[in-house]
Amino acid sequence: MNDRSVGVQVEATAKWLEERGMVGAAGLLRRVARQRDEAVRRLVLRPSSPAHQADGGGCTTSRDLDAALEAAMLRTDVARFQALAERAGWVPDPDAKRLWSWRDGWWELSYRRRNPKDGYHDTGWYLWGPPGSYDGEWTARAKTAAMAEANRLVAVHRAATDEGDR
Structure with a gap:
């Protein structure tokens, strides 16, 4: 399936x-994770030219700048993707009785x-x-009320984990 590792978090989410x-x-x-890793690898492994090594400077070449720009753009693309997924709210699954949401991790609301x-x-x-959040917590009988309660519970969980990280 995968010839190269893309990281534990990315692989678990995939x-x-x-x-x-x-x-x-x-x-x-x-x-996208492989492209990001490749851009970072090219940036880190790029050897300095002999002329730059002689004067002891870490002068960057246009190829270094291109690799840094590509890595930054890919990080930005991933962040935008996560922000868009979060703004989408509760998205219906092909199964009519299930909804998905991204809020610093995947959340499921099922009937x-x-x-x-x-x-x-x-x-x-x-x-x-x-993991470490809710595991089958009843929210409400009706879908609209359940989405509101789920949003509240997710916000409470995120606030608690943000305080725990500090």
């Missing part, structure tokens, strides 16, 4: 996307019927998030 049928998004994520054997004690919408 596998998560594939498990949910979003193969194209997973491929795009891996491709489940009451089944205490499976852990669903009420019929309604349940929230799942990245």
Whole structure:
């Protein structure tokens, strides 16, 4: 599948996307990550010319600047992609009873019927998030109320993790 590693976070997100049928998004994520890594590798491994080594300077060539520009542009593209995904809000899955959202990680809001054997004690919408967040938390019976409650819970989780990082 992959001939080169794209990093643990990128690979985990790509596998998560594939498990949910979003193969194209997973491929795009891996491709952009590989392009970013290649641009950074070219920038870091670029040898200085002998003329620049003689005067001890770390003078940059236009190729160095091109590689740095490409790496910066790819980082910006990934950040824009994440910002757009976050602004999209809750996006419906091909399965009519499931919604996805990106908020510093993937979140799922799914409709489940009451089944205490499976852990669903009420019929309604349940929230799942990245590891360390919510894992099947009941939000509401109606979709609109569930989306509002899920947004509140995600905001609470993000605020708590931001404070924990400081």
